Amino acid sequence: MKVFFLATSLILCGFASIAQVKKTNNSTSSSIGFSIKGKINGIGNSELYLAHYFGSTQQVIKDTAQADAQGNFVFQGKDELPKGLYLISFSKNRYLDVIIGNTNFSFETDTLDPINHMKFQNSAENEAFFGFQREMGKRYVELRKLEMEKKDPVQIASIRKEIIQYQQSWFEKNKLLFVSKLVRATFEPEIPPFKKKVSTPKDSTEFYQYQFSYYKKHFFDNLDLNDERFIRTPFLQKKIEKYFEDLVVQQPDSIIKDADLLMSKIKNKEVRRYVIYKIASTYETSNIVGTDAAFAHMGEKYYVGEASLWDTTTVRQMRDRIKVLKPLLIGKRIPELLLTDPSGKRLTTASIPGEYTLVYFYDPECSHCKEETPKLMAQANYFKSKKISVLATSIARNKKQWTDFIKEYKMESIYNGIDIHPSAKSGKEEYYTDFLRTFDIYSTPIIYILDKNKRIIGKKIPTDKIQDFISFYENRQKELGIK
Missing domain, CATH: 2.60.40.10 (Immunoglobulins)
Structure with a gap:
């Protein structure tokens, strides 16, 4: 690469x-x-x-x-x-x-x-x-022994009750100490009993929905989100990761909604900084298509929007990053590409027909591109069956390398373009596109997939995952009743 x-x-x-x-x-x-x-x-x-x-x-x-x-x-x-x-x-x-x-x-x-x-x-x-660790360790050894030996269930229930009573007494005795908060943060929220009798499949669905909804709503109840000492423990990070991995739907709108809800509960400056950083860093590098919209939201609202929390370099870099990302979010119409094809004619994204357009950014000297391009071309029949047009765009401005690459990898059947344009006045070559700032091309190859209106539906899709992505996208459209 x-x-x-x-x-x-x-x-x-x-x-x-x-x-x-x-x-x-x-x-x-x-x-x-x-x-x-x-x-x-x-x-x-x-x-x-x-x-x-x-x-x-x-x-x-x-x-x-x-x-x-x-x-x-x-x-x-x-x-x-x-x-x-x-x-x-x-x-x-x-x-x-x-x-x-x-x-x-x-x-x-x-x-x-x-x-x-x-x-x-x-x-x-x-x-x-350490007193808590000693006592709990001793009691759990006793409990595990009884469970393994399959002793009287009444005796096991009695030990469990003793453990709960000890914990309650310990929390009350040490309620003014940080250790009480620390231990409590390891406890899961306790879900109250479901009030309705479960006797039908519909009841079961309601039961599980109730459990999930209550658990998610009360997930952070046992952790003081405004005590900055929790930054210097493993528990805050683990809680945030579990919440967003297991309880939040990995779609931009859901991530943004839950992130804003969590941030509304945090007033402490240092905890606020830490949680903003954790959520944003998660979705800055996520492999899930479209979740970079959550990163852009976090950057815009909580970095640029709360600039006093950060140093000026961080805010400036975040502002620049958002400027690149926002026009490239899922659902946005891709910025127009103005290219020249091998015959010298102008080639634009808008001029390419098809139900889908696959834009393939590459560099003729890139070793990874040389590995991936044959995989791309091997899918020609699939592309034809799905009315997918492929626009292969060289980001390097060397005509000979470009044309040699097209010939070597038999790319004549797809659209090929390069950002070299002869000036009508001087006859000299002109360049129109900043690939880094306009298309976020920081490595090659990179693939964008567009719908028939040239809106981005997928980006940075691996070459061997194109067909899987199209199938997923079409199935999702059917579920939503979109033709």
């Missing part, structure tokens, strides 16, 4: 300074922002690092420490640590999750059973956190 421009991840620059992995030097200053003393028996003379989560896929290193022969170490620095869920990595693929609220505490444990042997001093958050 020949790549001309890196068109993805523009919005990431708004978070670049936050999400970078960085190391905070230990401070010898008398001003201490954090001091975490630890002892892990069994890790003598090892290096450890302290990092906070940034969503579920990144960690930001804040400090490193060297354990002595007895496993003693200190994380220490003059700057305050941002609050949230951290991890302490103490050996290969082994780590402890700890909550950073109070930044001056100590703990001791060992490598044999870090959770059950953990003891904290001066950290109510972590005492409650």
Whole structure:
């Protein structure tokens, strides 16, 4: 594939300074922002690092420490640590999750059973956190044993009831601590019983619709969307991803509606920035046709429209990106192509007949184009049966390479064009089209599929998926009653 421009991840620059992995030097200053003393028996003379989560896929290193022969170490620095869920990595693929609220505490444990042997001093958050893990771990071991042994269902139900009672008591006892919010965020919304008796297929449909609707509406109830500490946990990212992957119809209107509804609930500036970034980045790079309209919406409404949240470079780049994308969204009439065909005559998109038009942008020197073009031409009979006209457009302005490419790949049966035009005044060659800015051609080959009115119905479709896409499109039109 020949790549001309890196068109993805523009919005990431708004978070670049936050999400970078960085190391905070230990401070010898008398001003201490954090001091975490630890002892892990069994890790003598090892290096450890302290990092906070940034969503579920990144960690930001804040400090490193060297354990002595007895496993003693200190994380220490003059700057305050941002609050949230951290991890302490103490050996290969082994780590402890700890909550950073109070930044001056100590703990001791060992490598044999870090959770059950953990003891904290001066950290109510972590005492409650590890106490919950110990108690729940013990109770679930007991429950799983009974279930595997297929013991008395009444006994199993009793254990389950005890677990619920313990959780309720624990939440009440620790309701003022962040750990209470953190644990609650892992719970799914509880769906109330369906009030109607299910006795017919129609009742079943209503039952499942009720469950889905309630679950979706209350999906974020257990997560405080205005507590920025959740940015530094895995749970906010996982919730957003699950919501948009599993509960939102992957069509632009649905994505936009649900994104706006979610954003209406978020007032905290940092959480707002993070959620905007997550949704926009998802649909900037999505492989689902048409969802870039959701990206354009997020960019226009929440980047350009809320410019104070971002740096000026991010806003400018987003504005430029939207300017390219909006005319190319599904349903838009494709910008007119003004080309010259091999005989020297003018060739335009509008002049090409057919129920569909397939615009194939390529570069004669592109190795991937040389692989894909034979696959395109092998579908000639299919194109004819569906009244699909193919317009192959060279984005490189070299006549010999262009004509040689047409001859080598036997493309004479389709429409061929190049952006070279002799000037009527000077006789010199003129170029009309900025392929990057007008058609978002940052790599080749790229395919646009148009309906008979030259409106975009598909774009960036792989060559071997053209027929599948046409079938999907026609079936969808039938479902909607559109001829």
